[in-house]
Amino acid sequence: MTTRIGFIGVGGIAQVHLKNLQLSETAELVAVCDVNAEAANRAVEKFGGVAYTDFNQMISNELLDALFVCVPPFAHGDIEEKAAARSVHLFIEKPLGLDMDRVREKARIIAESGIITGTGYCLRYLDIVQEAKTYLLDRTIAMINGYYLTRFVTTPWWRVMAKSGGQLVEQTTHTVDLMRYFAGDVKSVYANMSLHLSQDIEGLDIYDVGSINLSFTSGVVGHVATTFIQPDHRSGVEILGRDFRVHIDGSTLTIIDHEKTITKKTKHDFYKEQDLAFLDAIRTGDRSKILAPYEEGMKTLAVTLAANESAATASPIVLR
Numbered sequence: 001m002t003t004r005i006g007f008i009g010v011g012g013i014a015q016v017h018l019k020n021l022q023l024s025e026t027a028e029l030v031a032v033c034d035v036n037a038e039a040a041n042r043a044v045e046k047f048g049g050v051a052y053t054d055f056n057q058m059i060s061n062e063l064l065d066a067l068f069v070c071v072p073p074f075a076h077g078d079i080e081e082k083a084a085a086r087s088v089h090l091f092i093e094k095p096l097g098l099d100m101d102r103v104r105e106k107a108r109i110i111a112e113s114g115i116i117t118g119t120g121y122c123l124r125y126l127d128i129v130q131e132a133k134t135y136l137l138d139r140t141i142a143m144i145n146g147y148y149l150t151r152f153v154t155t156p157w158w159r160v161m162a163k164s165g166g167q168l169v170e171q172t173t174h175t176v177d178l179m180r181y182f183a184g185d186v187k188s189v190y191a192n193m194s195l196h197l198s199q200d201i202e203g204l205d206i207y208d209v210g211s212i213n214l215s216f217t218s219g220v221v222g223h224v225a226t227t228f229i230q231p232d233h234r235s236g237v238e239i240l241g242r243d244f245r246v247h248i249d250g251s252t253l254t255i256i257d258h259e260k261t262i263t264k265k266t267k268h269d270f271y272k273e274q275d276l277a278f279l280d281a282i283r284t285g286d287r288s289k290i291l292a293p294y295e296e297g298m299k300t301l302a303v304t305l306a307a308n309e310s311a312a313t314a315s316p317i318v319l320r
């Protein structure tokens with residue numbers, strides 16, 4: 001059985017998903033839509049399908065089984081609602097939007113529709129993350145620290161708070177999501193964030209440094225450090241319990257306890273694992289391999305938006 005696929009937004013990350021579709025014997029690219037006609041035409045030349053610049057036309061003209069949503073954070077509009085109304089399964093890039101109430105409403109509509117969803121929290125699909133999960137199964141975490149310390153992203157919408165939500169919401173969201181994956185739901189957030197060094201970048205109004213404290217429902221405490229003022233990239237999560245620690249630093253896992261030190265480097269392509277898990281779920285109806293459905297992406301978004309609110313109001317925010 002063929003899975004008929006459409007895309008909305010065919011910029012940077014969409015190229016990765018489009019390539020991955022070619023790895024599936026059952027996926028067929030039917031149509032792509034981008035407000036930039038050139039981008040839509042380029043994608044069609046390379047990968048096939050029909051090019052659209054109007055989403056409403058694409059979704060009513062084409063019979064789709066699944067839609068990849070790869071638009072920037074500010075541009076989600078009512079894409080998800082329209083797809084769900086036609087029972088089109090959704091793969092949605094992170095972050096899921098910038099307005100928590102809208103995203104909650106989308107989650108309700110998606111749940112009612114019964115469609116299959118996956119979100120772009122690709123780190124969950126790493127073998128080293130799964131190995132860390134297994135190690136932690138019968139252990140108690142006490143503290144979790146995440147970091148995303150990197151370079152500036154030149155994509156024009158990225159530097160604008162109203163369009164990207166800032167680095168924490170748009171990028172460090174991967175780290176926050178991994179922390180949630182290991183430590184569970186977040187209860188409250190207290191963030192210090194500042195635009196300290198990057199005022200000289202034209203049109204930029206996002207924080208360039210951030211220090212965020214998290215309290216988890218389980219009692220675990222956590223911290224996130226985030227910045228884009230660095231010459232290189234480092235990101236990871238360190239998980240501490242009594243007499244052990246688990247450190248995922250980029251592609252390397254280190255586990256240290258009384259008995260051993262284990263170091264392992266992943267060779268996994270997380271985008272491939274993630275996309276094939278989504279396609280497989282559609283083909284078989286078994287959602288168990290999808291590690292970050294819409295509800296999970298929504299919870300991660302709630303933490304990062306609460307951090308923005310906390311930084312703006314200089315007060316802790318309790319999540320609802």
Ligand SMILES: NC(=O)c1ccc[n+]([C@@H]2O[C@H](COP(=O)([O-])OP(=O)(O)OC[C@H]3O[C@@H](n4cnc5c(N)ncnc54)[C@H](O)[C@@H]3O)[C@@H](O)[C@H]2O)c1
Pocket residue numbers: 008009010011012013014033034035036039055070071072073075093094095120121122155170
């Ligand atoms: N999971 C990951 O590792 C990862 C990596 C990169 C980007 N992303 C996410 O993917 C999303 C897109 O990022 P990108 O880097 O591909 O951005 P991009 O700017 O390269 O591409 C976005 C595309 O969407 C199009 N677009 C904008 N509004 C649209 C609309 N209303 N309808 C149709 N098309 C529209 C633009 O013309 C552009 O071609 C972002 O949310 C980003 O956070 C995820």
